[in-house]
Amino acid sequence: MDKQPITLTINGREYNILVAGHHTLLQVMRDQLDLTEVKYGCGRGECGACSVLVDDENEPSGRKVVDSCLILAATMDGRKITTSRGLGESGKPNVVQQAFVDESGIQCGFCTPGMVVKSTALLERNPKATEDEIRFGLEGNICRCTGYVKIVDSVKKAQKAINKKKK
Amino acid sequence: MTTSVVGKRIPKVDSMDKALGTAEYAGDIRMKGMLYGKIIRSLEYAHARVKSIDFKEAEKVPGVVKCLGPDDVTQNGYNTTIMKLLVPEAFNEVFGEISEMYVFNKHVKHQGDAVCGIIAENEEIAERAAEKVKIKYEPLPVYLTAEQSKQPDAVQFTPLKPGNLAGEFDPSFFPGKAYGWPDPETDKWGDDLEPECDVVVSDEFYLNKVKQCQMENNCAVALYDTRGRLNCWSSTQMPKPVQVLLADLFDLPLSRMRYITTIVGGAFGARLGMVCEPHACAMAMAVPGRPVKVEMTREEDWIASETRFPGDYKMKMGFKKDGTPVFVDAHFTGYKGGYYTHGNGPIFCAAAFVHGMYKWQTMRMKGDSYFTNQSPVGAFRGYGNPQTSFVQEQLIDVACEKLGLDSVEWRKKWHKTIGDETWLKGVTYASDDLNGCIDIAAEQFKWYQKKKKYAKQKGPKRRGIGMAVMNHTSGAWPMLLEHTVCTAKLNEDCTIELMQSVSDLGTGGHTAIVQMAADTLGWPLEDIHLKTGDSDVNGFDIGAHASRTVYCGGPATIEACESVKKQLLERASQLLEARVEDLEMDSKKIISVKGNPSKSIDARQIAKQGVYNFFDAASGKQIGIPGQIQGYSSFLANHCSPPMGATFSEVEVDVETGEVKLIELVNAHDIGKAIHPPSVEGQLEGGAQQGLGQVLTEDMLYDEEGHCLNSDFTDYKMLGPSDMPKAKIILVETAPDPIGPMGAKSCGESALMGPIGSVANAIADATGLRFVEAPITPERILRKIKENGITYE
Numbered sequence: 022m023d024k025q026p027i028t029l030t031i032n033g034r035e036y037n038i039l040v041a042g043h044h045t046l047l048q049v050m051r052d053q054l055d056l057t058e059v060k061y062g063c064g065r066g067e068c069g070a071c072s073v074l075v076d077d078e079n080e081p082s083g084r085k086v087v088d089s090c091l092i093l094a095a096t097m098d099g100r101k102i103t104t105s106r107g108l109g110e111s112g113k114p115n116v117v118q119q120a121f122v123d124e125s126g127i128q129c130g131f132c133t134p135g136m137v138v139k140s141t142a143l144l145e146r147n148p149k150a151t152e153d154e155i156r157f158g159l160e161g162n163i164c165r166c167t168g169y170v171k172i173v174d175s176v177k178k179a180q181k182a183i184n185k186k187k188k
Numbered sequence: 189m190t191t192s193v194v195g196k197r198i199p200k201v202d203s204m205d206k207a208l209g210t211a212e213y214a215g216d217i218r219m220k221g222m223l224y225g226k227i228i229r230s231l232e233y234a235h236a237r238v239k240s241i242d243f244k245e246a247e248k249v250p251g252v253v254k255c256l257g258p259d260d261v262t263q264n265g266y267n268t269t270i271m272k273l274l275v276p277e278a279f280n281e282v283f284g285e286i287s288e289m290y291v292f293n294k295h296v297k298h299q300g301d302a303v304c305g306i307i308a309e310n311e312e313i314a315e316r317a318a319e320k321v322k323i324k325y326e327p328l329p330v331y332l333t334a335e336q337s338k339q340p341d342a343v344q345f346t347p348l349k350p351g352n353l354a355g356e357f358d359p360s361f362f363p364g365k366a367y368g369w370p371d372p373e374t375d376k377w378g379d380d381l382e383p384e385c386d387v388v389v390s391d392e393f394y395l396n397k398v399k400q401c402q403m404e405n406n407c408a409v410a411l412y413d414t415r416g417r418l419n420c421w422s423s424t425q426m427p428k429p430v431q432v433l434l435a436d437l438f439d440l441p442l443s444r445m446r447y448i449t450t451i452v453g454g455a456f457g458a459r460l461g462m463v464c465e466p467h468a469c470a471m472a473m474a475v476p477g478r479p480v481k482v483e484m485t486r487e488e489d490w491i492a493s494e495t496r497f498p499g500d501y502k503m504k505m506g507f508k509k510d511g512t513p514v515f516v517d518a519h520f521t522g523y524k525g526g527y528y529t530h531g532n533g534p535i536f537c538a539a540a541f542v543h544g545m546y547k548w549q550t551m552r553m554k555g556d557s558y559f560t561n562q563s564p565v566g567a568f569r570g571y572g573n574p575q576t577s578f579v580q581e582q583l584i585d586v587a588c589e590k591l592g593l594d595s596v597e598w599r600k601k602w603h604k605t606i607g608d609e610t611w612l613k614g615v616t617y618a619s620d621d622l623n624g625c626i627d628i629a630a631e632q633f634k635w636y637q638k639k640k641k642y643a644k645q646k647g648p649k650r651r652g653i654g655m656a657v658m659n660h661t662s663g664a665w666p667m668l669l670e671h672t673v674c675t676a677k678l679n680e681d682c683t684i685e686l687m688q689s690v691s692d693l694g695t696g697g698h699t700a701i702v703q704m705a706a707d708t709l710g711w712p713l714e715d716i717h718l719k720t721g722d723s724d725v726n727g728f729d730i731g732a733h734a735s736r737t738v739y740c741g742g743p744a745t746i747e748a749c750e751s752v753k754k755q756l757l758e759r760a761s762q763l764l765e766a767r768v769e770d771l772e773m774d775s776k777k778i779i780s781v782k783g784n785p786s787k788s789i790d791a792r793q794i795a796k797q798g799v800y801n802f803f804d805a806a807s808g809k810q811i812g813i814p815g816q817i818q819g820y821s822s823f824l825a826n827h828c829s830p831p832m833g834a835t836f837s838e839v840e841v842d843v844e845t846g847e848v849k850l851i852e853l854v855n856a857h858d859i860g861k862a863i864h865p866p867s868v869e870g871q872l873e874g875g876a877q878q879g880l881g882q883v884l885t886e887d888m889l890y891d892e893e894g895h896c897l898n899s900d901f902t903d904y905k906m907l908g909p910s911d912m913p914k915a916k917i918i919l920v921e922t923a924p925d926p927i928g929p930m931g932a933k934s935c936g937e938s939a940l941m942g943p944i945g946s947v948a949n950a951i952a953d954a955t956g957l958r959f960v961e962a963p964i965t966p967e968r969i970l971r972k973i974k975e976n977g978i979t980y981e
Contacts, residue, residue: 025329025816049191049653052310052311055218057209057212057213057215057216057218058208058209058210059209060213060215060403060453061215061405061483062405062486063901064485065484065900065902067485067900067901067902067948070403072223072641075588104209105207105208105209106208106209106210109207109208110191110208111204111208111210114204114207114208116530118204118207119207120199122199122203122207123199123203123625124866125197125199125200125203125696125866125867125869125870127200127203127206127207127694128454128693128694128695128696128870128874129206129402129403129405129451129452129453129454129455129693129813130202130203130205130206130451130454130694131209131213131402131404131454131696132403133206133207133209134206134207134208134209136597137207138482147980153910155909156910156912157909157910158910159909160908160909162912163401163403163709163901163906163908164403164905165400165402165403165454165456165696165874165875165877165878166403166454166870166871166874167874168873168874168875168876168877168915169871169877169908169909169912170869170870170871170873170912170915171866171869171870171966172909173909179795
């Protein structure tokens, strides 16, 4: 099988790697690069557990959320990618991660890295999102534990913290 | 001086790792030299015999290490379930299960049944090789209902269960093959009492096949190491029982079977026992020294692992005209799926929670199940109780309407309470504030205001309101074994290593255990670390099922920590020359004589000198008291403190499209004492999402050949964030339980029931029609409106 050289910048680190043409970004991140915070939940873009941020100049924030299971890694040459571990690290979680912890928006935690990525993007795109807009914005990321109540509370808490910081 | 953490809204002990993404789940395990195992499943046939397997082409694929057929692995049978460990040997026949499953099967009993396996250098090679395996099948007739598989000429699923009758209530335990009791005065029971009733209601219901849909697919890693030990890593709910089952399956003593639990990515009953652990271990045994990982795809997880128990559920109730409940008579016929998993458990529980709810003069409930060519059934949050909610709570409303009684008031008057028998005969309620739950929930929901407001509606969109109550359990004593061992090791710096086997399924159970330990000792939370999930260090524990983690793990924790405290005080008593009862310990770990704080000793000094114990060079005397302190508890429960709860729901039904919109849900739960309130709320909020899905959208569908039609998140509709109603959870703590740890009752499964019964009742309120098939989909609503020729103004 032919492999193709690509460069990915993930969480600020540059990876020069050979990828198989048919491998998804999710497969490459998990199996080649050990970035296991990106989760396999369905492999068909239904659950959002593999959500990552990818740079996109059309977005005001400069990045957007994608399901990494739906993208071939070979098409991502030169792109900047951020996962939950790129958003925060031990002792320095980002405001969304901290809010998920504070509001108990986490149960089994399997959807959480994707949920954190999705919520971060949602608030970057629409810092004034209403509750309905937050709920609609989270569609595509499935959680089976929380009934979404405390996830929405977490996003609202993060939103408050972000807007307070801005003032 | 002591700072209590029980009842506080602290962050969970394990949540930061999960937020960052550093938490390691089974699928995240990477090991040196790790191989990948692929289970080859029967996807084309739901019922067939395997005639031959040809690995020739598959073996030629570079990177394939081994191909394994049914004869290449252990020939011992097993059952994914752990029921046989939970009941005495003599009862296993009645309550337990049979070992009729094999690692690889020659008689395929459902789509997704495992037939053979490939071990390869990586996942992709294993998958490519799997495509080259040639399997010849002899197709057999496919049975999708109990009616089909009970026919006399039907192919037998197992010789151990003649007539494909998987289970029924055994007359040796259940006279008349029914759970309940005859009327003490007349000895009549069930509908024998019908002539004596003024109002009788009955109906026949169908309950759906619902999937747990935990977000982490099942995955197991196994290694048969060079010392002859089999090691297995996975995310089970039941670490110790799985260790025992695997040891049995591979004829190993427990000393050579190590089981390690990884973080559990959701379970809800789906991991109550083994899933792909037998396959990973069988493959690992075939390649000693190399770890093998088996990771199921979402589709595999869906069609090959257990689901909720579907089936036909009939119920009849009789009442006196003043509302006095006379009899309930019911019969649940379950569609068992391909294997006898979970014995008769879910059917018994469907009956048990009828038993625990209302003050019937007599009750009779029968239950049986027949094999079908569908994925096996097993545990799913609620375990028979959600089925009962759909049936019983609708019929109570129907009856109240006929009786001309307010259904809320009827429930308040006739539900069981302190002194009445719970779900199990002979075990009585020790605490109850269901009426408190009903009152506060009705008030916050504005039940009576809404009743008036929605009395005369016009137009296609109709609001409806409904309510339901429920009883559940905290652990499964005395039906099942309830045993938890906890060891509290006092480190030399006076911090605690708490060792207990139990998994945290995301419920917050581990946080609650640490909180209870901290409060028992009066020490800061940070000084306690909970070590779980390694059979090499953890003592016995049944696992996380039956809403038992806090209820049974709590007392074990408290006992072990009390023992540590007692030992510290005893040593202090010797060193201070004071009586133990005169001593107290503060949150800074200073032990002093009450009323004489100057006479004190630091517990840290006792802990340190217990470990680093030396002799004084000058005097030759021993400094301090030798020996590392450990607290220990081998706790066996002596009750099941059933919690109760009340749920009120509001829906809007579009009678032109059949669409049901969820408007509001208020759930009040008789928790006794919430150890970690956000976790209790989280259980109730998350349970609601599953209950609402069960009543409205979720159902596994099969075509005539037994192929599952919706084994994915697109075609199997769970409620998403914008589908969920405004939810209000109320924790009622007015009735602390006299038996539960610190007053706590359970909450793990409780939240699923109320939403089911209350939404079914709300839809009936909105449409004027009763729906007896779950889920109540738009199609079913429109069909029923049409069938009944109803036009709405």
